Amino acid sequence: MIRFWGPRILFLGFGNVGRRVVEILADPAKYPRIEDLGDYLVVGIVTRSHGATLNPRGLDLKRVLEEWNREGRFRGEVDAATAIRETNHNLVVEMTPLDIPGRGAEAIRHIRLALEDGSDVITCNKGPVAWAWHELRELAYDKGRGIVCETTVMDGVPVFNLVQRSLKGNRILKLEGILNSTTNYVLGEMEKGVSLEEAVAGAQRLGVAEADPTYDLEGWDAAVKVAALANVLFRPGAELRPEKVERDSLRSVTPERIREAAARGARLKVVCETWRESYHQVTGRVKIREIPLTDPFALVSGTSSILRVTTDIAGKIVITEEDPDLSTTAYGVISDLFRLREGF
Numbered sequence: 001m002i003r004f005w006g007p008r009i010l011f012l013g014f015g016n017v018g019r020r021v022v023e024i025l026a027d028p029a030k031y032p033r034i035e036d037l038g039d040y041l042v043v044g045i046v047t048r049s050h051g052a053t054l055n056p057r058g059l060d061l062k063r064v065l066e067e068w069n070r071e072g073r074f075r076g077e078v079d080a081a082t083a084i085r086e087t088n089h090n091l092v093v094e095m096t097p098l099d100i101p102g103r104g105a106e107a108i109r110h111i112r113l114a115l116e117d118g119s120d121v122i123t124c125n126k127g128p129v130a131w132a133w134h135e136l137r138e139l140a141y142d143k144g145r146g147i148v149c150e151t152t153v154m155d156g157v158p159v160f161n162l163v164q165r166s167l168k169g170n171r172i173l174k175l176e177g178i179l180n181s182t183t184n185y186v187l188g189e190m191e192k193g194v195s196l197e198e199a200v201a202g203a204q205r206l207g208v209a210e211a212d213p214t215y216d217l218e219g220w221d222a223a224v225k226v227a228a229l230a231n232v233l234f235r236p237g238a239e240l241r242p243e244k245v246e247r248d249s250l251r252s253v254t255p256e257r258i259r260e261a262a263a264r265g266a267r268l269k270v271v272c273e274t275w276r277e278s279y280h281q282v283t284g285r286v287k288i289r290e291i292p293l294t295d296p297f298a299l300v301s302g303t304s305s306i307l308r309v310t311t312d313i314a315g316k317i318v319i320t321e322e323d324p325d326l327s328t329t330a331y332g333v334i335s336d337l338f339r340l341r342e343g344f
């Protein structure tokens, strides 16, 4: 059933993802099915240090992109919390960066404020899903609002939609996947004889790895995804924090170990796993595993990713994402817009 729909959208963040979302929304001639969203207004876009642009009557997105491309910033100045409090919106899209040391605190504050204010929320930021999902979902429930997060794991691939909508009636027994591009790319390069350091530098040149790759190499980014999957998809809900997810470090992988795996007809992969140990206990881990070449996980290279969902009735379902780009990620936000439109 289509719910009342007339969103007044406030974007928090205008980086890689935010810009691509706006480019898609601004070009219905190229993406004609976007019109199925119906009427909506983008009433504001806020960044941290590149200004803000607000218009209660709705921004002209083509002009927004022109201003950005010309000036490299917006002229207005307002911070996210003030914009949430003071603009008339009913949907906030949280697209600020993942903050692992701060356990997502700032993004969690944005979402709390938005929900208290009576807005629906889309978050691309994994932090709030990994560290505060149950609190935020309960707040959303109390306020009669929705909170959705399709972009947080496997970009725009419908992971949460698949499990929550298409696999209804199943109990989810286990989720396992290759979900971190940096480590998957680096392992692929090491198989070709490249050292860990050179492979990381190559990933940085391609824009796959961050300037500081520690959170990827030490499994933190993957642990945050494991927590997000467990918190959202297990029922009754898990409250798995990234700190409780056991992690292997990629720095422990040597060329010998890669060669030994190859000799046994296998590839090393960083596998994210979470499963229900008992009614009250959900376990998560990020493990470097030898994957036989006959397993679909062995076929996933570079920035591609894969998730296997084990259910009690429908058995095992595998979904892959091949060579994602920013449009794949931006589609996560677009699909969440449709999901909110259709009820959550």
Ligand SMILES: NC(=O)c1ccc[n+]([C@@H]2O[C@H](COP(=O)([O-])OP(=O)(O)OC[C@H]3O[C@@H](n4cnc5c(N)ncnc54)[C@H](OP(=O)(O)O)[C@@H]3O)[C@@H](O)[C@H]2O)c1
Pocket: 012, 013, 014, 015, 016, 017, 018, 046, 047, 048, 049, 050, 051, 079, 080, 094, 095, 096, 097, 098, 106, 124, 125, 126, 151, 152, 155, 326, 329
């Ligand atoms: N890139 C991907 O492919 C991808 C895939 C899946 C999920 N995600 C997630 O999506 C989110 C956005 O990613 P991205 O690649 O677009 O990041 P990004 O390029 O670093 O952009 C982040 C944006 O957030 C703004 N920002 C930071 N702190 C803010 C604050 N307190 N208030 C308002 N704006 C703030 C930044 O403004 P300034 O530039 O002025 O600091 C910038 O506009 C992240 O959480 C990321 O993990 C990204």
